[in-house]
Amino acid sequence: MINIVGLQKSFGEQKVLSGVSLSISDKELIAIIGESGGGKSVLLRHLIGLLKPDRGKIVVEGEDITKMSGRELDGIRQKFGVVFQGGALFDSLTIYENVAFPLKEKMKLSRREINERVEDALEDVGLRGMEDKYPAEISGGMKKRVALARALITEPKIVLFDEPTTGLDPILLHAIHKLITDTHKKYGFTGVMISHDIPEIFHVVDRIAFLYKGTIEVVGTPKEIRASSDPVVRQFIKGSLRGPIEIS
Amino acid sequence: MTGLLRMVGSGALSVLRKMGHMLIFLVQSLSYAFIPPFKFRILLREIQFIGTKSMTVIVLMGSFTGMVLALQGFHLLRKVGSEALLGPAVALPLIRELGPVLSALTITGRAGSALTAEIGIMRISEQIDALTAMALNPMRYLIVPKMFAAIIAFPLLTAIYDVVGIYGGYFVGVKLLGLSSGTYFSQMEHFLEMEDIRIGIYKSLTFGILVLWVCCYKGFYTGYGAEGVSKATTEAVVMSSVLILIADYFLGTLFI
Incomplete structure (x- = not known):
């Protein structure tokens, strides 16, 4: 489904990705974990063509998106849904309008069809009755759920989640994780999630990739990652101050 | 000496690069204006924001500009016994110079700064990235309607400014x-000719495009965080104001 090969990216003198390679299978839910500021979001932004790599390629369903631009890239983006870190909801639109936005702009649907799909999507994320509120009037957790509804409304093949639970309390964190697994089962998308939620994330995803010093240090099922003898992985999972990972 | 030359050279190159980047931004946004689908509802909303909401301040500024011109002009003209020329003494500078320039400066302060801040906040809160990720062109949604709204609103507001003045x-x-x-x-x-009114309209159109170009560009490529947006807004207002006055001088030499 998605093949990342030798991806490199620097910002000025700072090398953020120094050869990331990762294969993501169809309908798989994978989490990318790693240090804060370690390049996880940069990697995610490459997957949707928001950033161009210095070297390497990203093959999505057989097509190298790093060579694409303009309309070609827009064509690939139709396959994606993205849940941004802060939700990235449009301030000037209501919750209903935010969720309906991709349908109105990208699909030729009748008003009734749009209405039905938006209501269903809001039902899925437990936000029926909030349609007329503006993003500024709802909580952080609700924003994440609206963002999820908006990302899923076009039934994309691939959904990218950029830290979907950051800043939420433990109950909301579980609620969002459950929502992601439920919608993953329902829609059957391929999901790539950036996460810091250890150990919760072990119960959510099929595989975990650990990004360290610009490369994928280790990738495996949650069970394999837990059992890993790699000192870097062990220190990260334990959240220990002692070990090879230096706190900057 | 070589160090100084290198510094001047790299400074000049950096300015040229920025100017080129700004020019590409303008050409891109204008080219999207002619490719459907057209966003009429967004255009109307922007006209309301730039135009209708600037009316109060335009009327206030216009009326006092006209009053000051009349007050100063009357006393000057009386000294040479030409008070009868007060009408053209007020109308001509207002229509040819002060109306377009002062209304453009006023709109820059009221609407231009707000547009830079709005686009800048959309940038830092990833709303622009969200549009791109949805395969929707942010230029088409954000910049083109604002540009066209300015092309429509600036001459109209200038006309109101002149009449009120x-x-x-x-x-x-x-x-x-x-x-x-x-x-x-x-x-x-x-004394007043159609040519004078035409000059005023040309100027206000030019100022409209200049202001929106600078303000949208600064917002679209804002820096990080609140500080980035604040810096972009300040830069947009200062640069727009300076460009209005520079463009006014060159247009003045063209039309004199």
């Missing part, structure tokens, strides 16, 4: 200083 001058000259109403308007009619 002329009536402000009328109030001071005729109602307060005792000039006859007929003299005020008939002399104005005698």
